Amino acid sequence: MKFSVDKHEKYVVIRLDESRLTADNAPGLKSEFILLNTEGYCNIVLDLSLVTACDDSQDLSCLLVGNRICKQANGLFVVTNVAACIAELLDMSVFDQSLNIVNNLSEAEDLIFMEEIEKELLGSFDQEN
Numbered sequence: 001m002k003f004s005v006d007k008h009e010k011y012v013v014i015r016l017d018e019s020r021l022t023a024d025n026a027p028g029l030k031s032e033f034i035l036l037n038t039e040g041y042c043n044i045v046l047d048l049s050l051v052t053a054c055d056d057s058q059d060l061s062c063l064l065v066g067n068r069i070c071k072q073a074n075g076l077f078v079v080t081n082v083a084a085c086i087a088e089l090l091d092m093s094v095f096d097q098s099l100n101i102v103n104n105l106s107e108a109e110d111l112i113f114m115e116e117i118e119k120e121l122l123g124s125f126d127q128e129n
Helices: 026-038 057-072 084-092 105-128
Strands: 003-007 012-016 044-047 077-080 100-102
Touching (some): 003 026, 026 044, 026 057, 044 057
Parallel strands (some): 012 044, 044 077
């Protein structure tokens, strides 16, 4: 499985460098989500800009794993640059209702930073009470 990882202070971006999301590379993505979480990353962005096809909705279940891992760590899992055919599969499988899906990396960063600011504000509010 080919992918690239771009680590930032508050989040990490994983880009799947393959044209298809398949039963062969989905388990590798799950493993990478777990590994990054153990490294302390609770905000993960999955960039699917190079992915133009998906074999079936079962292969997309790896996205739910990433989402669950990030939620358990009080973070966000964001999927970006989703091709129309994959968006259709996400819609048919109702995964789109569970996932944070945005159009591009800039929107993913904005979403994560807004969430981080909200956590900081709520944390300071909780400390005052």
